[in-house]
Amino acid sequence: MTNRQDGLAQALDTEQRTVSWLYNRLDVARDRAQATLREVYARGGTSGTRQAMVEREALASEQARRLTQLNAVERGLCFGRIDDGEGQSTYIGRIGLRDEQHESALIDWRAPAARQFYVATATDPGGLVRRRHLHLKDRLVVGIDDEVFDLEGMSEGDRHSLVGEAALLAALRRGRTGRMGDVVATIQTEQDRVIRSGLQGALVVQGGPGTGKTVAALHRAAYLLYTHRATLERRGVLVVGPNSMFLRYIGQVLPALGETQVVMTTVGEMFPGVRAVAADGPSAAVVKGDVRMAELLAEAVRLRQRAPDGDLVVELDGLRLRVPHETCVRLRERARAVRLPHNMARKLYVTELLKDLAKAEARALEESLHIEELVVDEPELNEPLDLESDLDELDLRLASQRLWGEPEVRLAVEELWPELTPRRLVAELLSSQATLWEAAPMGLDWRELLREPDAPWTAGDVPLLDEAAELLGEDDSARRVAAREAGEEQAEQELYAREVLDATGVAEQGIFERADVLAERHADEGSGLTTADRAAADRTWAYGHVIVDEAQELSPMAWRMIMRRVPAKSLTVVGDLAQTGSAAGARTWGEVLDPHLEGRWREERLLVNYRTPVEIMRVAADVLSAYAPEQEPPESVREGEAEPRAVRMPASELAELLPELVGQELAEVGEGRLGVVTPDALHAQVSGLFPRGDLDAPVVVLTVVQAKGLEFDAVVVVDPSGILGQSPMGGQDLYVAVTRATRRLTVVHEGDLPPVLSRLA
Numbered sequence: 101m102t103n104r105q106d107g108l109a110q111a112l113d114t115e116q117r118t119v120s121w122l123y124n125r126l127d128v129a130r131d132r133a134q135a136t137l138r139e140v141y142a143r144g145g146t147s148g149t150r151q152a153m154v155e156r157e158a159l160a161s162e163q164a165r166r167l168t169q170l171n172a173v174e175r176g177l178c179f180g181r182i183d184d185g186e187g188q189s190t191y192i193g194r195i196g197l198r199d200e201q202h203e204s205a206l207i208d209w210r211a212p213a214a215r216q217f218y219v220a221t222a223t224d225p226g227g228l229v230r231r232r233h234l235h236l237k238d239r240l241v242v243g244i245d246d247e248v249f250d251l252e253g254m255s256e257g258d259r260h261s262l263v264g265e266a267a268l269l270a271a272l273r274r275g276r277t278g279r280m281g282d283v284v285a286t287i288q289t290e291q292d293r294v295i296r297s298g299l300q301g302a303l304v305v306q307g308g309p310g311t312g313k314t315v316a317a318l319h320r321a322a323y324l325l326y327t328h329r330a331t332l333e334r335r336g337v338l339v340v341g342p343n344s345m346f347l348r349y350i351g352q353v354l355p356a357l358g359e360t361q362v363v364m365t366t367v368g369e370m371f372p373g374v375r376a377v378a379a380d381g382p383s384a385a386v387v388k389g390d391v392r393m394a395e396l397l398a399e400a401v402r403l404r405q406r407a408p409d410g411d412l413v414v415e416l417d418g419l420r421l422r423v424p425h426e427t428c429v430r431l432r433e434r435a436r437a438v439r440l441p442h443n444m445a446r447k448l449y450v451t452e453l454l455k456d457l458a459k460a461e462a463r464a465l466e467e468s469l470h471i472e473e474l475v476v477d478e479p480e481l482n483e484p485l486d487l488e489s490d491l492d493e494l495d496l497r498l499a500s501q502r503l504w505g506e507p508e509v510r511l512a513v514e515e516l517w518p519e520l521t522p523r524r525l526v527a528e529l530l531s532s533q534a535t536l537w538e539a540a541p542m543g544l545d546w547r548e549l550l551r552e553p554d555a556p557w558t559a560g561d562v563p564l565l566d567e568a569a570e571l572l573g574e575d576d577s578a579r580r581v582a583a584r585e586a587g588e589e590q591a592e593q594e595l596y597a598r599e600v601l602d603a604t605g606v607a608e609q610g611i612f613e614r615a616d617v618l619a620e621r622h623a624d625e626g627s628g629l630t631t632a633d634r635a636a637a638d639r640t641w642a643y644g645h646v647i648v649d650e651a652q653e654l655s656p657m658a659w660r661m662i663m664r665r666v667p668a669k670s671l672t673v674v675g676d677l678a679q680t681g682s683a684a685g686a687r688t689w690g691e692v693l694d695p696h697l698e699g700r701w702r703e704e705r706l707l708v709n710y711r712t713p714v715e716i717m718r719v720a721a722d723v724l725s726a727y728a729p730e731q732e733p734p735e736s737v738r739e740g741e742a743e744p745r746a747v748r749m750p751a752s753e754l755a756e757l758l759p760e761l762v763g764q765e766l767a768e769v770g771e772g773r774l775g776v777v778t779p780d781a782l783h784a785q786v787s788g789l790f791p792r793g794d795l796d797a798p799v800v801v802l803t804v805v806q807a808k809g810l811e812f813d814a815v816v817v818v819d820p821s822g823i824l825g826q827s828p829m830g831g832q833d834l835y836v837a838v839t840r841a842t843r844r845l846t847v848v849h850e851g852d853l854p855p856v857l858s859r860l861a
């Protein structure tokens with residue numbers, strides 16, 4: 101055995117001992133959590149005092165959460181070690197663990213003490229002499245990578261055990277599984293800056309394809325939850341992605357980091373009860389996303405607050421109740437002046453109108469009595485009646501209540517100031533040429549909006565529904581009373597919770613930070629709902645932090661909706677302006693963010709591409725310089741195994757030749773995954789050539805919109821000219837398509853290759 105092999109064997113042996121011991125600590129922690137859970141359940145169901153119940157619930161859910169977390173970190177529990185010049189070693193892992201003496205044995209990757217593992221460089225080692233990556237298979241240490249910052253500072257023994265292969269490159273060479281994995285072991289310094297950036301304010305992460313924007317944003321979510329758990333568990337974290345396929349692709353990253361309480365959604369799903377299933381054409385998308393749609397909707401609501409053409413006349417039991425036109429106008433203006441949402445202002449309007457109708461009823465009654473000409477002997481009874489002015493407040497209230505029960509009165513109110521739901525307002529608006537014409541501000545091409553009344557909702561409609569909900573408001577007085585009562589209850593719950601923490605000693609174990617968090621979790625006693633569940637179901641939920649991925653695709657109207665979800669304006673905005681595919685999307689970050697944040701946002705740039713090898717990136721750079729010359733392509737971190745190529749294939753032979761080509765490519769990537777990216781128009785036809793597959797299937801056929809944010813070992817781009825021509829952003833679409841591959845790229849074309857791909861000719 102050479103000295104070096106000897107050193108490696110020794111190092112593996114040493115690390116194995118540490119790692120086995122750490123797994124043992126993990127098992128002990130799990131057993132303890134399980135035992136506590138069993139014990140809590142054994143104490144019975146809903147019997148006992150309220151305090152006992154709260155105590156049981158608190159312990160049970162907390163231990164269950166802890167167990168989930170402990171189970172999630174089984175794979176790759178410990179992945180790194182840093183050594184300082186004093187001979188001190190620190191192990192870094194997915195979770196923090198302590199030894200029997202309560203001394204720290206494994207440091208959570210998010211803790212400040214772990215930071216040096218990610219940021220130390222040869223020029224600025226920050227006191228480290230070595231950084232070591234540990235590669236585990238199950239619980240076995242199978243490999244070690246060392247980076248030495250100070251050879252002199254290391255002991256003789258350690259110098260012998262030095263091992264080196266860049267951990268990052270090893271991670272990047274791994275075949276894709278169809279799901280994004282976490283990268284805790286290999287976070288790069290520029291990504292670490294993004295991940296650990298403060299919670300306050302908005303952080304924009306701009307970077308080319310494959311620069312790790314998504315992965316960094318997700319690790320940032322885990323970091324923020326760890327660092328600000330009290331705030332964020334209470335308010336929740338929302339991740340907004342471009343489509344449900346993408347959400348499935350990234351769905352395992354946070355659970356693998358032990359974080360399960362994050363709400364993930366798309367713009368099309370952000371209005372509870374509505375699922376956007378259709379897509380808008382580029383022109384309609386631009387108009388729907390235009391910020392002037394907010395004015396149009398506000399005007400559409402005003403148009404639903406009508407005054408009758410002449411006087412308001414309601415026929416009731418043979419009486420004609422007449423409210424003069426001017427009175428109706430005055431009532432409407434008074435109700436508008438309170439500046440409440442439509443449905444709330446309606447209450448005021450109806451109350452006032454009913455009073456006027458009650459007076460009108462009295463007048464009508466009086467007139468009818470006069471007509472009958474009551475002649476009585478007693479002279480004082482022959483005085484003209486004045487029923488209207490005889491009505492006092494109580495009479496008016498009673499009369500109003502009675503009138504509100506009359507269908508004729510309801511009908512009249514429905515005509516003048518109807519109660520509206522967002523869906524009704526938007527559906528009726530978008531299918532009425534006359535209303536659109538009347539409500540649209542100058543210069544907005546409202547004709548693009550026209551559609552059938554029962555047309556399915558699109559993702560572009562969802563921000564309109566949300567805007568409408570704001571303008572209409574809901575009558576939430578009952579909910580507010582309940583909330584006030586719940587607030588009183590909360591104080592009581594907190595007291596119980598604090599007692600629980602003290603009594604059980606759980607607080608000392610550092611599992612809970614705050615009694616109010618615990619109390620809030622139990623305010624929903626019996627429903628079993630978590631913060632994430634409650635937040636996802638509530639349109640008006642105010643999140644503690646929002647992460648928007650592929651943020652360049654969002655329209656100004658979608659931004660208005662997102663900003664409503666995060667009043668504290670604590671956001672991570674992740675995207676690439678060079679990949680904007682939606683005609684309604686962003687051209688600059690300032691243009692979409694300044695209206696909400698007035699320049700109060702900071703930007704980090706990621707410049708290194710971890711996905712696409714140099715050879716493929718050269719092709720992508722040609723596309724970028726033709727269609728978005730102001731944008732810089734990122735620099736690839738590695739060389740590829742194969743030159744990208746173009747294959748000519750007549751459309752008539754696609755059915756036969758494409759599966760053949762895909763088969764060859766699949767054979768090249770072995771266990772890896774392959775994505776076929778097509779123009780929208782070819783998607784159905786090409787999909788039909790392959791067994792239907794989701795992300796885990798070896799072959800997936802996608803449009804560019806669906807492929808956004810995803811990656812595959814091999815990519816076959818079909819009909820690049822079709823992609824270029826399918827929308828005003830076709831150039832950006834082609835850039836997205838050719839940057840999805842981690843190893844191999846093939847472009848299939850029928851006619852001449854578009855000039856931007858001439859490198860492949």
Ligand SMILES: Nc1ncnc2c1ncn2[C@@H]1O[C@H](COP(=O)(O)OP(=O)(O)OP(=O)(O)O)[C@@H](O)[C@H]1O
Pocket residue numbers: 268271272280281283286287288291307308309310311312313314315316676679710711808809810811839
């Ligand atoms: N530090 C890292 N260690 C290991 N792998 C990494 C690292 N950073 C990024 N990667 C890998 O690079 C690939 C691209 O990352 P990601 O999808 O986050 O990029 P992106 O910038 O969001 O790309 P796009 O703009 O195309 O959506 C992923 O497979 C990711 O796991």
